[in-house]
Amino acid sequence: MASKQTYETRPLECWGKAKEIRENFYRDYAQAHEKGGLRWAGGAWTFGAIPCGLGDDVYSLTSEPYAASIAADKKFSMRCLEAAERAGYARDLCSYMRNYWGSVILDEYLWGGQFPKPDFIWQDHICCSHAKWYQVVSDLEPGIPSFCIDVAVGPAIDLDDNKLDYVVGQMHDGIEWLEKVTGRRYDDEKLIQAVHNECRSTALWAEICCLNKAVPAPLEEKTMFSLYVLGTLMKHSKVVADYYQELRDEVAERVQQQIAAIPNERCRLMSDTQPPWGFLGLFRYLEEYGAVSVGSLYTFGLIGMWEEMSDGSWGPRTTPREKGIEIKDRDQALRILAEWNLNKPEWQHFYSPHLKTEMMVRIAKEWSLNGVLLHYNRGCEGLSLGIAENRLGLIEAGYPVMTFEGNMGDEREFDLARTKARIDTFMETLGYSRS
Amino acid sequence: MKPRQDRLEAIAARYIDRVPCPSKDWMERTRIQHILDLAREWKVDGAIVMQQKFCDPHELDTPAIRKALEEEGIKTLFLEFDVTVPIGQFKVRVEAFLEMFAEEDLFD
Numbered sequence A: 001m002a003s004k005q006t007y008e009t010r011p012l013e014c015w016g017k018a019k020e021i022r023e024n025f026y027r028d029y030a031q032a033h034e035k036g037g038l039r040w041a042g043g044a045w046t047f048g049a050i051p052c053g054l055g056d057d058v059y060s061l062t063s064e065p066y067a068a069s070i071a072a073d074k075k076f077s078m079r080c081l082e083a084a085e086r087a088g089y090a091r092d093l094c095s096y097m098r099n100y101w102g103s104v105i106l107d108e109y110l111w112g113g114q115f116p117k118p119d120f121i122w123q124d125h126i127c128c129s130h131a132k133w134y135q136v137v138s139d140l141e142p143g144i145p146s147f148c149i150d151v152a153v154g155p156a157i158d159l160d161d162n163k164l165d166y167v168v169g170q171m172h173d174g175i176e177w178l179e180k181v182t183g184r185r186y187d188d189e190k191l192i193q194a195v196h197n198e199c200r201s202t203a204l205w206a207e208i209c210c211l212n213k214a215v216p217a218p219l220e221e222k223t224m225f226s227l228y229v230l231g232t233l234m235k236h237s238k239v240v241a242d243y244y245q246e247l248r249d250e251v252a253e254r255v256q257q258q259i260a261a262i263p264n265e266r267c268r269l270m271s272d273t274q275p276p277w278g279f280l281g282l283f284r285y286l287e288e289y290g291a292v293s294v295g296s297l298y299t300f301g302l303i304g305m306w307e308e309m310s311d312g313s314w315g316p317r318t319t320p321r322e323k324g325i326e327i328k329d330r331d332q333a334l335r336i337l338a339e340w341n342l343n344k345p346e347w348q349h350f351y352s353p354h355l356k357t358e359m360m361v362r363i364a365k366e367w368s369l370n371g372v373l374l375h376y377n378r379g380c381e382g383l384s385l386g387i388a389e390n391r392l393g394l395i396e397a398g399y400p401v402m403t404f405e406g407n408m409g410d411e412r413e414f415d416l417a418r419t420k421a422r423i424d425t426f427m428e429t430l431g432y433s434r435s
Numbered sequence B: 001m002k003p004r005q006d007r008l009e010a011i012a013a014r015y016i017d018r019v020p021c022p023s024k025d026w027m028e029r030t031r032i033q034h035i036l037d038l039a040r041e042w043k044v045d046g047a048i049v050m051q052q053k054f055c056d057p058h059e060l061d062t063p064a065i066r067k068a069l070e071e072e073g074i075k076t077l078f079l080e081f082d083v084t085v086p087i088g089q090f091k092v093r094v095e096a097f098l099e100m101f102a103e104e105d106l107f108d
Helices: A015-035 A050-054 A063-072 A074-086 A095-106 A130-140 A161-182 A188-211 A221-234 A238-256 A281-287 A297-301 A330-342 A353-366 A387-396 A416-430 B007-017 B031-041 B056-071 B087-106
Strands: A038-042 A058-062 A120-125 A146-150 A267-271 A291-296 A306-308 A314-316 A371-377 A401-406 B046-052 B075-081
Touching: A015 A038, A015 A058, A015 A221, A015 A238, A038 A130, A050 A058, A050 A161, A050 A188, A058 A063, A058 A221, A063 A074, A063 A095, A063 A221, A074 A095, A095 A130, A120 A130, A120 A161, A130 A146, A130 B056, A146 A161, A161 A330, A188 A221, A188 A238, A188 A297, A188 A314, A188 A330, A221 A238, A221 A281, A221 A291, A221 A297, A267 A353, A281 A291, A281 A416, A291 A297, A297 A353, A314 A353, A353 A387, A371 A387, A371 A416, A387 A401, A401 A416, B031 B056, B046 B056, B046 B087, B056 B075, B075 B087
Parallel strands: A038 A058, A038 A120, A120 A146, A267 A291, A267 A371, A371 A401, B046 B075
Antiparallel strands: A306 A314
Protein backbone atom coordinates (compact mmCIF):
# COMPACT_ATOMS: atom_id res chain seq x y z
CA MET A 1 0.00 0.00 0.00
CA ALA A 2 2.68 2.45 1.03
CA SER A 3 4.81 4.08 -1.64
CA LYS A 4 8.39 4.78 -0.58
CA GLN A 5 8.74 7.76 -2.92
CA THR A 6 10.40 10.79 -1.36
CA TYR A 7 9.42 14.26 -2.44
CA GLU A 8 11.34 17.48 -2.32
CA THR A 9 10.12 19.86 0.35
CA ARG A 10 10.94 23.40 1.42
CA PRO A 11 9.46 26.15 3.58
CA LEU A 12 7.06 28.68 2.08
CA GLU A 13 8.83 31.79 0.88
CA CYS A 14 5.94 34.02 1.94
CA TRP A 15 5.69 32.51 5.44
CA GLY A 16 7.40 35.47 7.11
CA LYS A 17 4.90 37.90 5.60
CA ALA A 18 1.98 35.98 7.13
CA LYS A 19 3.56 36.30 10.55
CA GLU A 20 4.11 40.00 9.98
CA ILE A 21 0.45 40.60 8.97
CA ARG A 22 -0.74 38.82 12.12
CA GLU A 23 1.64 40.74 14.38
CA ASN A 24 0.63 44.05 12.81
CA PHE A 25 -3.05 43.22 13.32
CA TYR A 26 -2.75 42.82 17.08
CA ARG A 27 -0.35 45.76 17.41
CA ASP A 28 -2.49 48.11 15.30
CA TYR A 29 -5.57 47.31 17.37
CA ALA A 30 -3.77 47.96 20.64
CA GLN A 31 -2.21 51.23 19.40
CA ALA A 32 -5.22 52.57 17.46
CA HIS A 33 -6.02 55.30 20.00
CA GLU A 34 -2.48 56.67 19.91
CA LYS A 35 -3.13 57.70 16.28
CA GLY A 36 -6.65 58.96 16.88
CA GLY A 37 -8.19 55.80 15.47
CA LEU A 38 -10.99 53.55 16.66
CA ARG A 39 -11.03 50.02 18.04
CA TRP A 40 -13.83 47.51 17.68
CA ALA A 41 -14.25 43.91 18.74
CA GLY A 42 -16.31 41.16 17.15
CA GLY A 43 -16.16 37.56 16.05
CA ALA A 44 -14.16 36.22 13.12
CA TRP A 45 -17.41 35.75 11.20
CA THR A 46 -18.74 39.22 11.73
CA PHE A 47 -19.28 41.51 8.74
CA GLY A 48 -15.93 43.24 9.19
CA ALA A 49 -16.25 44.98 5.82
CA ILE A 50 -18.98 47.24 7.20
CA PRO A 51 -16.99 49.17 9.85
CA CYS A 52 -14.42 49.88 7.09
CA GLY A 53 -16.79 52.64 5.95
CA LEU A 54 -15.85 54.58 9.11
CA GLY A 55 -12.30 55.21 7.86
CA ASP A 56 -8.88 53.69 7.36
CA ASP A 57 -7.92 54.12 11.02
CA VAL A 58 -10.49 51.67 12.40
CA TYR A 59 -8.96 48.47 13.78
CA SER A 60 -10.57 45.29 15.03
CA LEU A 61 -9.84 42.48 17.44
CA THR A 62 -11.54 39.27 16.34
CA SER A 63 -12.36 37.19 19.35
CA GLU A 64 -11.89 33.56 18.25
CA PRO A 65 -8.37 33.89 16.80
CA TYR A 66 -7.39 36.03 19.79
CA ALA A 67 -8.63 33.29 22.14
CA ALA A 68 -6.92 30.59 20.06
CA SER A 69 -3.65 32.49 20.41
CA ILE A 70 -4.18 32.55 24.18
CA ALA A 71 -4.84 28.78 24.12
CA ALA A 72 -1.47 28.20 22.47
CA ASP A 73 0.14 29.94 25.47
CA LYS A 74 -0.76 27.26 28.04
CA LYS A 75 0.40 29.20 31.11
CA PHE A 76 -1.54 32.37 30.29
CA SER A 77 -4.51 30.33 29.08
CA MET A 78 -4.79 28.52 32.40
CA ARG A 79 -4.81 31.85 34.25
CA CYS A 80 -7.51 33.14 31.91
CA LEU A 81 -9.68 30.02 32.24
CA GLU A 82 -9.42 30.07 36.02
CA ALA A 83 -10.23 33.79 36.15
CA ALA A 84 -13.41 33.17 34.12
CA GLU A 85 -14.37 30.25 36.37
CA ARG A 86 -13.83 32.36 39.49
CA ALA A 87 -16.21 34.92 37.98
CA GLY A 88 -18.90 32.23 37.79
CA TYR A 89 -18.70 31.12 34.18
CA ALA A 90 -19.20 27.38 33.70
CA ARG A 91 -16.28 25.25 32.65
CA ASP A 92 -18.22 23.57 29.84
CA LEU A 93 -18.81 26.89 28.05
CA CYS A 94 -17.00 27.63 24.78
CA SER A 95 -13.31 27.71 25.68
CA TYR A 96 -12.66 30.62 23.31
CA MET A 97 -15.07 32.72 25.30
CA ARG A 98 -13.51 31.71 28.59
CA ASN A 99 -9.98 32.50 27.38
CA TYR A 100 -11.14 35.86 26.01
CA TRP A 101 -13.08 36.87 29.13
CA GLY A 102 -10.17 35.75 31.31
CA SER A 103 -7.90 38.14 29.43
CA VAL A 104 -10.46 40.92 30.03
CA ILE A 105 -10.91 40.05 33.72
CA LEU A 106 -7.15 39.90 34.32
CA ASP A 107 -6.81 43.08 32.26
CA GLU A 108 -3.86 41.56 30.41
CA TYR A 109 -3.38 41.58 26.64
CA LEU A 110 -1.62 38.51 25.25
CA TRP A 111 0.90 40.75 23.50
CA GLY A 112 1.67 42.78 26.62
CA GLY A 113 0.07 45.63 28.52
CA GLN A 114 -3.49 46.07 29.65
CA PHE A 115 -6.41 44.63 27.69
CA PRO A 116 -7.29 47.26 25.05
CA LYS A 117 -10.96 48.00 25.58
CA PRO A 118 -12.87 48.36 22.29
CA ASP A 119 -14.82 51.50 21.42
CA PHE A 120 -17.68 49.41 20.14
CA ILE A 121 -18.71 45.82 19.57
CA TRP A 122 -19.75 44.67 16.10
CA GLN A 123 -20.90 41.07 16.07
CA ASP A 124 -23.08 38.60 14.22
CA HIS A 125 -25.05 35.68 15.61
CA ILE A 126 -25.35 32.20 14.15
CA CYS A 127 -23.84 30.05 16.89
CA CYS A 128 -26.17 30.21 19.90
CA SER A 129 -23.54 31.98 21.97
CA HIS A 130 -22.08 34.53 19.56
CA ALA A 131 -24.13 37.54 20.66
CA LYS A 132 -24.11 36.29 24.25
CA TRP A 133 -20.28 36.28 24.22
CA TYR A 134 -20.32 40.04 23.97
CA GLN A 135 -23.19 40.43 26.39
CA VAL A 136 -20.78 39.06 28.98
CA VAL A 137 -18.03 41.34 27.67
CA SER A 138 -20.44 44.24 28.29
CA ASP A 139 -20.97 42.93 31.84
CA LEU A 140 -17.21 42.83 32.38
CA GLU A 141 -16.40 46.11 30.59
CA PRO A 142 -19.55 48.18 31.07
CA GLY A 143 -20.39 51.00 28.71
CA ILE A 144 -19.26 49.55 25.38
CA PRO A 145 -22.01 50.04 22.79
CA SER A 146 -22.86 46.79 21.01
CA PHE A 147 -24.57 45.84 17.77
CA CYS A 148 -25.25 42.34 16.54
CA ILE A 149 -26.71 41.02 13.29
CA ASP A 150 -28.80 37.85 13.36
CA VAL A 151 -27.78 35.71 10.39
CA ALA A 152 -29.62 32.53 11.37
CA VAL A 153 -31.92 32.48 8.35
CA GLY A 154 -31.49 28.85 7.33
CA PRO A 155 -29.17 27.06 4.93
CA ALA A 156 -27.99 28.60 1.68
CA ILE A 157 -29.92 26.08 -0.40
CA ASP A 158 -33.15 27.65 0.91
CA LEU A 159 -32.03 31.27 0.70
CA ASP A 160 -34.63 33.63 -0.77
CA ASP A 161 -35.19 37.38 -1.03
CA ASN A 162 -37.14 37.62 2.24
CA LYS A 163 -34.29 36.06 4.20
CA LEU A 164 -31.72 38.19 2.43
CA ASP A 165 -33.80 41.33 3.10
CA TYR A 166 -33.87 40.44 6.81
CA VAL A 167 -30.06 40.36 7.01
CA VAL A 168 -29.50 43.35 4.72
CA GLY A 169 -32.06 45.40 6.68
CA GLN A 170 -30.08 44.80 9.87
CA MET A 171 -26.89 45.84 8.07
CA HIS A 172 -28.48 49.15 7.06
CA ASP A 173 -29.58 49.70 10.67
CA GLY A 174 -26.06 48.82 11.75
CA ILE A 175 -24.49 51.51 9.58
CA GLU A 176 -26.81 54.15 11.07
CA TRP A 177 -25.88 52.85 14.51
CA LEU A 178 -22.14 53.02 13.68
CA GLU A 179 -22.49 56.66 12.62
CA LYS A 180 -24.36 57.45 15.82
CA VAL A 181 -21.96 55.77 18.27
CA THR A 182 -18.74 56.94 16.59
CA GLY A 183 -19.87 60.39 15.43
CA ARG A 184 -18.24 59.65 12.07
CA ARG A 185 -19.69 60.05 8.62
CA TYR A 186 -19.96 56.76 6.74
CA ASP A 187 -18.11 56.39 3.43
CA ASP A 188 -19.86 53.98 1.04
CA GLU A 189 -16.85 53.86 -1.28
CA LYS A 190 -14.74 52.33 1.50
CA LEU A 191 -17.48 49.77 2.13
CA ILE A 192 -17.59 48.83 -1.55
CA GLN A 193 -13.83 48.37 -1.65
CA ALA A 194 -13.93 46.24 1.52
CA VAL A 195 -16.65 44.01 0.02
CA HIS A 196 -14.54 43.47 -3.10
CA ASN A 197 -11.52 42.69 -0.90
CA GLU A 198 -13.49 40.19 1.16
CA CYS A 199 -14.83 38.36 -1.89
CA ARG A 200 -11.34 38.27 -3.39
CA SER A 201 -9.56 37.06 -0.24
CA THR A 202 -12.09 34.36 0.66
CA ALA A 203 -12.28 33.02 -2.92
CA LEU A 204 -8.46 33.03 -3.14
CA TRP A 205 -8.22 31.02 0.08
CA ALA A 206 -10.56 28.42 -1.45
CA GLU A 207 -8.35 28.36 -4.55
CA ILE A 208 -5.27 27.75 -2.36
CA CYS A 209 -7.09 24.88 -0.62
CA CYS A 210 -7.99 23.44 -4.04
CA LEU A 211 -4.30 23.28 -4.93
CA ASN A 212 -3.97 20.80 -2.08
CA LYS A 213 -5.88 18.27 -4.19
CA ALA A 214 -2.47 17.61 -5.78
CA VAL A 215 -0.40 14.60 -4.80
CA PRO A 216 1.91 15.30 -3.05
CA ALA A 217 0.04 18.01 -1.16
CA PRO A 218 1.93 21.30 -1.27
CA LEU A 219 0.59 22.32 2.17
CA GLU A 220 -0.16 20.45 5.38
CA GLU A 221 -2.79 21.52 7.83
CA LYS A 222 -0.56 22.71 10.67
CA THR A 223 0.83 25.30 8.26
CA MET A 224 -2.64 26.04 6.87
CA PHE A 225 -3.86 26.96 10.35
CA SER A 226 -1.34 29.81 10.38
CA LEU A 227 -2.39 30.94 6.90
CA TYR A 228 -6.19 30.68 7.02
CA VAL A 229 -6.15 32.66 10.24
CA LEU A 230 -5.41 35.87 8.32
CA GLY A 231 -8.90 35.60 6.88
CA THR A 232 -10.31 35.37 10.39
CA LEU A 233 -8.51 38.57 11.31
CA MET A 234 -9.45 40.84 8.42
CA LYS A 235 -10.84 39.06 5.38
CA HIS A 236 -12.09 42.43 4.14
CA SER A 237 -8.62 43.98 3.88
CA LYS A 238 -6.52 44.54 0.78
CA VAL A 239 -3.47 43.38 2.73
CA VAL A 240 -4.96 39.90 3.24
CA ALA A 241 -6.40 39.66 -0.30
CA ASP A 242 -3.01 40.62 -1.79
CA TYR A 243 -1.22 38.18 0.51
CA TYR A 244 -3.51 35.31 -0.48
CA GLN A 245 -2.84 36.12 -4.14
CA GLU A 246 0.90 35.88 -3.52
CA LEU A 247 0.41 32.66 -1.55
CA ARG A 248 -1.80 31.19 -4.29
CA ASP A 249 0.94 31.85 -6.86
CA GLU A 250 3.60 30.27 -4.68
CA VAL A 251 1.49 27.21 -3.87
CA ALA A 252 0.60 26.77 -7.57
CA GLU A 253 4.31 26.78 -8.33
CA ARG A 254 4.91 24.17 -5.63
CA VAL A 255 2.28 21.96 -7.26
CA GLN A 256 3.90 22.37 -10.64
CA GLN A 257 7.33 21.46 -9.25
CA GLN A 258 5.97 18.70 -6.98
CA ILE A 259 7.25 20.45 -3.85
CA ALA A 260 5.58 18.58 -1.01
CA ALA A 261 4.54 19.66 2.44
CA ILE A 262 6.09 16.49 3.84
CA PRO A 263 8.73 14.45 2.02
CA ASN A 264 7.27 11.03 2.81
CA GLU A 265 3.59 11.54 1.90
CA ARG A 266 1.93 8.13 1.79
CA CYS A 267 -1.38 8.69 3.50
CA ARG A 268 -3.77 11.63 3.12
CA LEU A 269 -6.11 12.62 5.92
CA MET A 270 -8.38 15.47 6.92
CA SER A 271 -9.35 16.67 10.38
CA ASP A 272 -12.45 18.46 11.59
CA THR A 273 -13.23 21.43 13.85
CA GLN A 274 -10.62 23.51 15.61
CA PRO A 275 -7.60 21.49 16.75
CA PRO A 276 -6.41 21.51 20.36
CA TRP A 277 -4.35 24.66 19.82
CA GLY A 278 -1.79 23.89 22.48
CA PHE A 279 -0.98 20.53 20.88
CA LEU A 280 -0.44 21.17 17.19
CA GLY A 281 2.58 18.85 17.41
CA LEU A 282 -0.01 16.11 16.82
CA PHE A 283 0.16 16.92 13.12
CA ARG A 284 3.93 16.39 13.19
CA TYR A 285 3.31 13.05 14.91
CA LEU A 286 1.15 11.97 11.94
CA GLU A 287 4.07 12.70 9.65
CA GLU A 288 6.06 9.92 11.32
CA TYR A 289 3.61 7.61 9.53
CA GLY A 290 3.93 9.51 6.26
CA ALA A 291 0.45 10.89 6.90
CA VAL A 292 -0.40 14.43 5.87
CA SER A 293 -3.57 16.21 6.93
CA VAL A 294 -4.41 18.13 3.76
CA GLY A 295 -7.01 20.32 5.46
CA SER A 296 -10.57 20.04 6.70
CA LEU A 297 -13.95 21.59 6.18
CA TYR A 298 -12.85 23.85 9.03
CA THR A 299 -9.67 25.17 7.38
CA PHE A 300 -11.33 25.22 3.93
CA GLY A 301 -14.73 26.60 4.75
CA LEU A 302 -14.56 28.72 7.88
CA ILE A 303 -13.38 31.59 5.74
CA GLY A 304 -12.98 30.16 2.24
CA MET A 305 -15.89 30.62 -0.14
CA TRP A 306 -16.75 27.84 -2.57
CA GLU A 307 -19.05 26.80 -5.35
CA GLU A 308 -19.57 23.80 -7.59
CA MET A 309 -17.60 24.17 -10.80
CA SER A 310 -18.80 23.18 -14.28
CA ASP A 311 -17.10 19.76 -13.94
CA GLY A 312 -18.97 19.12 -10.68
CA SER A 313 -15.93 19.61 -8.43
CA TRP A 314 -15.55 22.13 -5.62
CA GLY A 315 -13.74 25.32 -6.51
CA PRO A 316 -13.40 28.97 -5.49
CA ARG A 317 -16.58 31.02 -5.56
CA THR A 318 -16.76 33.42 -8.51
CA THR A 319 -16.32 36.95 -7.19
CA PRO A 320 -18.65 39.82 -8.20
CA ARG A 321 -15.77 41.41 -10.16
CA GLU A 322 -15.17 38.13 -12.04
CA LYS A 323 -18.87 38.17 -12.90
CA GLY A 324 -18.42 41.71 -14.25
CA ILE A 325 -20.44 43.28 -11.42
CA GLU A 326 -19.38 46.77 -10.39
CA ILE A 327 -20.93 47.68 -7.05
CA LYS A 328 -22.58 51.07 -7.30
CA ASP A 329 -24.16 51.80 -3.92
CA ARG A 330 -24.50 50.84 -0.30
CA ASP A 331 -27.52 48.59 -0.70
CA GLN A 332 -25.92 46.60 -3.50
CA ALA A 333 -22.70 46.23 -1.49
CA LEU A 334 -24.57 44.98 1.57
CA ARG A 335 -26.70 42.59 -0.47
CA ILE A 336 -23.61 41.04 -2.08
CA LEU A 337 -21.86 40.84 1.29
CA ALA A 338 -24.86 39.15 2.93
CA GLU A 339 -25.42 36.64 0.14
CA TRP A 340 -21.71 35.85 -0.04
CA ASN A 341 -21.51 35.10 3.67
CA LEU A 342 -24.79 33.18 3.89
CA ASN A 343 -23.19 30.67 1.51
CA LYS A 344 -20.29 30.08 3.89
CA PRO A 345 -19.73 26.30 4.15
CA GLU A 346 -19.20 26.37 7.91
CA TRP A 347 -22.57 28.07 8.48
CA GLN A 348 -24.53 25.26 6.85
CA HIS A 349 -24.21 22.53 9.47
CA PHE A 350 -26.00 24.72 12.03
CA TYR A 351 -29.15 23.66 10.18
CA SER A 352 -28.41 20.01 9.40
CA PRO A 353 -25.45 17.66 9.93
CA HIS A 354 -26.28 16.10 6.54
CA LEU A 355 -25.22 19.28 4.77
CA LYS A 356 -21.85 19.05 6.49
CA THR A 357 -21.50 15.33 5.75
CA GLU A 358 -22.07 16.02 2.05
CA MET A 359 -19.27 18.58 2.03
CA MET A 360 -16.93 16.31 4.02
CA VAL A 361 -17.51 13.34 1.71
CA ARG A 362 -16.88 15.64 -1.24
CA ILE A 363 -13.56 16.71 0.28
CA ALA A 364 -12.65 13.09 1.03
CA LYS A 365 -13.25 12.18 -2.62
CA GLU A 366 -11.78 15.21 -4.35
CA TRP A 367 -8.71 15.50 -2.11
CA SER A 368 -8.06 11.71 -2.42
CA LEU A 369 -8.17 10.92 1.30
CA ASN A 370 -7.34 7.64 3.00
CA GLY A 371 -9.00 8.48 6.29
CA VAL A 372 -10.48 11.14 8.56
CA LEU A 373 -9.65 12.36 12.07
CA LEU A 374 -12.63 13.88 13.87
CA HIS A 375 -11.99 16.05 16.90
CA TYR A 376 -14.94 15.73 19.27
CA ASN A 377 -14.24 19.22 20.49
CA ARG A 378 -15.79 19.97 23.87
CA GLY A 379 -14.58 23.55 23.51
CA CYS A 380 -16.88 24.44 20.59
CA GLU A 381 -20.38 23.10 20.59
CA GLY A 382 -21.16 25.08 17.44
CA LEU A 383 -18.65 23.39 15.16
CA SER A 384 -18.96 20.01 16.89
CA LEU A 385 -22.70 20.05 16.39
CA GLY A 386 -23.70 16.84 14.60
CA ILE A 387 -20.14 15.54 14.37
CA ALA A 388 -21.17 12.01 15.39
CA GLU A 389 -23.66 12.06 12.50
CA ASN A 390 -20.83 13.16 10.21
CA ARG A 391 -18.80 10.16 11.37
CA LEU A 392 -21.57 7.80 10.34
CA GLY A 393 -21.92 9.50 6.96
CA LEU A 394 -18.20 9.27 6.27
CA ILE A 395 -18.07 5.62 7.24
CA GLU A 396 -21.06 4.92 5.02
CA ALA A 397 -19.21 6.61 2.16
CA GLY A 398 -16.29 4.24 2.73
CA TYR A 399 -13.83 6.41 4.66
CA PRO A 400 -12.17 5.10 7.83
CA VAL A 401 -12.70 7.52 10.72
CA MET A 402 -10.79 8.03 13.95
CA THR A 403 -12.36 10.17 16.65
CA PHE A 404 -10.61 11.78 19.58
CA GLU A 405 -12.00 13.89 22.37
CA GLY A 406 -10.44 17.16 23.31
CA ASN A 407 -10.86 20.86 23.63
CA MET A 408 -9.50 23.55 21.34
CA GLY A 409 -8.77 25.96 24.16
CA ASP A 410 -8.73 24.12 27.47
CA GLU A 411 -5.77 21.80 27.84
CA ARG A 412 -7.36 20.13 30.88
CA GLU A 413 -9.70 18.35 28.49
CA PHE A 414 -7.11 16.95 26.12
CA ASP A 415 -5.06 13.83 26.69
CA LEU A 416 -2.01 13.89 24.40
CA ALA A 417 -0.71 10.41 25.22
CA ARG A 418 -4.11 8.83 24.72
CA THR A 419 -4.64 10.64 21.42
CA LYS A 420 -1.23 9.53 20.15
CA ALA A 421 -2.10 5.95 21.12
CA ARG A 422 -5.33 6.26 19.10
CA ILE A 423 -3.37 7.57 16.13
CA ASP A 424 -0.98 4.60 16.42
CA THR A 425 -3.88 2.17 16.32
CA PHE A 426 -5.65 4.00 13.50
CA MET A 427 -2.55 4.19 11.32
CA GLU A 428 -1.74 0.55 11.92
CA THR A 429 -5.32 -0.36 11.01
CA LEU A 430 -4.91 1.55 7.75
CA GLY A 431 -1.73 -0.40 7.08
CA TYR A 432 0.91 2.26 7.74
CA SER A 433 3.93 1.99 9.98
CA ARG A 434 6.37 4.63 11.17
CA SER A 435 9.00 5.67 8.66
CA MET B 1 -51.69 36.87 21.54
CA LYS B 2 -53.08 40.24 20.47
CA PRO B 3 -55.30 39.88 17.41
CA ARG B 4 -54.25 41.77 14.28
CA GLN B 5 -55.76 42.14 10.84
CA ASP B 6 -52.92 40.06 9.43
CA ARG B 7 -53.01 36.83 11.43
CA LEU B 8 -49.49 35.77 10.49
CA GLU B 9 -48.25 39.16 11.67
CA ALA B 10 -50.04 38.60 14.98
CA ILE B 11 -48.35 35.22 15.42
CA ALA B 12 -44.98 36.74 14.51
CA ALA B 13 -45.49 39.57 17.01
CA ARG B 14 -46.30 37.04 19.70
CA TYR B 15 -43.05 35.19 19.02
CA ILE B 16 -41.06 38.41 19.05
CA ASP B 17 -42.66 39.82 22.21
CA ARG B 18 -42.65 36.72 24.39
CA VAL B 19 -39.89 36.09 26.92
CA PRO B 20 -37.19 34.62 24.71
CA CYS B 21 -34.90 31.65 25.04
CA PRO B 22 -31.56 33.07 26.27
CA SER B 23 -30.05 32.17 22.90
CA LYS B 24 -32.21 34.90 21.37
CA ASP B 25 -32.11 37.31 24.30
CA TRP B 26 -29.66 39.98 23.14
CA MET B 27 -28.20 42.57 23.00
CA GLU B 28 -30.00 43.64 26.19
CA ARG B 29 -31.12 40.78 28.43
CA THR B 30 -34.91 41.10 28.76
CA ARG B 31 -35.23 37.89 30.77
CA ILE B 32 -33.57 39.34 33.85
CA GLN B 33 -36.19 42.05 34.29
CA HIS B 34 -38.89 39.45 33.72
CA ILE B 35 -37.38 37.19 36.41
CA LEU B 36 -37.11 40.12 38.85
CA ASP B 37 -40.74 41.07 38.16
CA LEU B 38 -41.84 37.49 38.85
CA ALA B 39 -39.83 37.43 42.06
CA ARG B 40 -41.39 40.69 43.25
CA GLU B 41 -44.92 39.77 42.22
CA TRP B 42 -44.77 36.40 43.97
CA LYS B 43 -42.82 37.85 46.95
CA VAL B 44 -40.14 35.19 46.82
CA ASP B 45 -37.35 34.92 49.38
CA GLY B 46 -35.10 32.67 47.38
CA ALA B 47 -34.53 31.37 43.87
CA ILE B 48 -33.16 28.06 42.70
CA VAL B 49 -31.18 28.58 39.51
CA MET B 50 -30.99 25.31 37.59
CA GLN B 51 -28.43 24.68 34.91
CA GLN B 52 -28.25 21.82 32.48
CA LYS B 53 -24.62 21.50 31.47
CA PHE B 54 -23.68 22.19 27.83
CA CYS B 55 -26.61 24.55 27.30
CA ASP B 56 -24.38 27.55 26.68
CA PRO B 57 -27.04 30.26 26.35
CA HIS B 58 -28.47 29.50 29.82
CA GLU B 59 -25.00 29.16 31.30
CA LEU B 60 -24.06 32.50 29.81
CA ASP B 61 -26.91 34.18 31.70
CA THR B 62 -26.46 32.42 35.03
CA PRO B 63 -23.91 34.78 36.64
CA ALA B 64 -25.94 37.85 35.56
CA ILE B 65 -29.23 36.36 36.81
CA ARG B 66 -27.78 35.42 40.20
CA LYS B 67 -26.19 38.84 40.56
CA ALA B 68 -29.45 40.63 39.72
CA LEU B 69 -31.45 38.50 42.17
CA GLU B 70 -28.94 38.88 44.97
CA GLU B 71 -28.78 42.65 44.45
CA GLU B 72 -32.55 42.60 45.11
CA GLY B 73 -31.97 40.66 48.35
CA ILE B 74 -33.17 37.35 46.91
CA LYS B 75 -30.91 34.49 47.89
CA THR B 76 -29.99 31.98 45.19
CA LEU B 77 -29.08 28.32 45.13
CA PHE B 78 -27.27 27.14 42.03
CA LEU B 79 -27.86 23.55 40.98
CA GLU B 80 -26.09 22.09 38.01
CA PHE B 81 -26.93 18.78 36.38
CA ASP B 82 -25.87 16.77 33.37
CA VAL B 83 -27.68 13.96 31.55
CA THR B 84 -28.21 12.40 34.98
CA VAL B 85 -29.75 14.32 37.88
CA PRO B 86 -28.11 13.87 41.29
CA ILE B 87 -31.38 13.80 43.20
CA GLY B 88 -29.84 12.85 46.56
CA GLN B 89 -27.29 15.65 46.49
CA PHE B 90 -29.87 18.13 45.30
CA LYS B 91 -32.18 17.20 48.21
CA VAL B 92 -29.43 17.86 50.73
CA ARG B 93 -28.56 21.20 49.18
CA VAL B 94 -32.18 22.31 48.87
CA GLU B 95 -32.85 21.34 52.49
CA ALA B 96 -29.83 23.39 53.58
CA PHE B 97 -31.06 26.30 51.48
CA LEU B 98 -34.52 26.13 53.09
CA GLU B 99 -33.03 25.80 56.58
CA MET B 100 -31.09 28.98 55.94
CA PHE B 101 -34.39 30.88 55.62
CA ALA B 102 -35.76 29.20 58.78
CA GLU B 103 -32.64 30.30 60.62
CA GLU B 104 -33.27 33.87 59.60
CA ASP B 105 -36.87 33.62 60.91
CA LEU B 106 -35.47 32.32 64.21
CA PHE B 107 -33.31 35.38 64.74
CA ASP B 108 -35.79 37.97 63.42
